[in-house]
């Protein structure tokens with residue numbers, strides 16, 4: 001039994017569903033505590049329903065994936081190749097590797113049984129033979145908590161043979177990750193789980209729902225996504241769908257970091273708030289005397305927004321919008337409408353105390369390090385972009401580097417096996433497009449001072 005650390009600053013605007021108990025000082029990670037708070041009742045309810053009816057709740061709830069792409073979970077489960085006759089596997093993606101993201105670990109560290117219950121309901125609905133939690137290697141504490149929680153749940157009959165006295169059996173294995181960003185990409189994760197290097201597979205044909213773990217139909221869902229399954233089945237899909245806004249149901253945990261007064265994780269009803277609410281009200285605003293420079297709205301791979309820019313157009317429903325950053329709805333669709341994405345829900349705030357070139361240099365160093373190296377555009381391009389931005393930060397840039405940088409980004413995106421290509425290209429493409437003046441100014445200053453040369457640092 002591990003007690004959750006105390007956190008008292010839950011913002012009144014939060015609607016805590018997934019993190020409802022997480023920061024309650026009297027709440028701990030034991031199965032008894034979870035049961036005392038109504039835990040595993042939804043699994044029991046699910047076992048009285050037909051698997052397809054449980055699936056139907058998830059469909060009606062409209063749960064969208066919280067791992068990055070926002071794909072509807074129920075729809076993904078529908079794609080499972082059931083005709084193959086092969087066993088079906090469920091994998092919980094607990095790699096949480098996108099820089100800026102720190103929400104899944106809150107769930108695993110503070111309320112592991114909620115995840116286990118969500119996984120067992122998902123497993124029952126999809127007739128999963130075996131389930132796995134692939135947890136980031138750098139979260140050893142989380143792995144210990146999960147292993148202990150699974151053991152306790154197994155002893156109570158909620159995991160393993162004949163769950164809850166039913167005919168359905170399914171066990172969960174905790175697998176510690178291989179400590180690389182690419183292990184979070186679902187097909188790289190599957191390769192790693194099979195004991196190989198995390199080389200992503202090409203889609204098609206290797207869509208996990210058809211050819212996943214051991215070439216069997218496999219569902220990969222994020223930690224937070226699987227927890228939402230508990231609530232969708234508990235309250236019924238239609239009731240769940242009333243939370244949040246159309247096409248953006250439920251709540252979402254946002255990881256807020258960077259230059260705000262109150263960085264942290266905040267669970268909010270989807271679409272009921274804006275980026276302005278999160279940054280200025282919930283996050284306490286910028287540090288005294290500072291101006292906003294940029295916002296990275298959905299993890300380091302998402303396209304940056306420059307302070308003061310406006311997003312105008314017509315949304316899918318034909319409604320006109322004219323937003324500042326502060327007006328963009330905090331949900332899946334708002335950031336996409338504004339040319340970026342909500343990604344993993346990691347909002348990074350950048351003020352004028354830093355140079356934007358340094359920010360991109362930092363991001364590029366990460367993505368160059370994390371490319372698995374299979375595809376030439378990603379392997380060579382990410383390194384090349386890193387070299388140019390390092391050159392800029394060390395005072396050796398040339399004015400032509402700005403266009404060179406942008407053109408490399410343009411030649412990576414859309415030309416690779418996995419979305420790491422976009423993840424490494426989007427920051428460079430968007431930073432250079434939005435802050436071209438700053439990049440040029442820095443490069444021209446360095447060239448004028450005689451320090452610009454073609455050294456590749």
Ligand SMILES: Cc1cc2nc3c(=O)[nH]c(=O)nc-3n(C[C@H](O)[C@H](O)[C@H](O)COP(=O)(O)O)c2cc1C
Pocket residue numbers: 064065066067068069070071073093094095096097098181182183184185186187220221222223225226418419420423
């Ligand atoms: C480079 C890369 C890294 C990723 N890292 C993660 C991660 O750490 N955690 C995660 O849940 N999804 C990650 N994803 C997304 C997964 O591939 C996959 O879409 C997700 O786990 C599906 O779960 P969801 O539908 O519940 O969101 C990553 C994707 C890419 C391209």
Ligand code: SF4
Pocket residue numbers: 182199200370371372373374375376378379416417418419420421
């Ligand atoms: S895009 Fe990058 S990370 Fe993805 S498979 Fe290709 S080289 Fe590897």
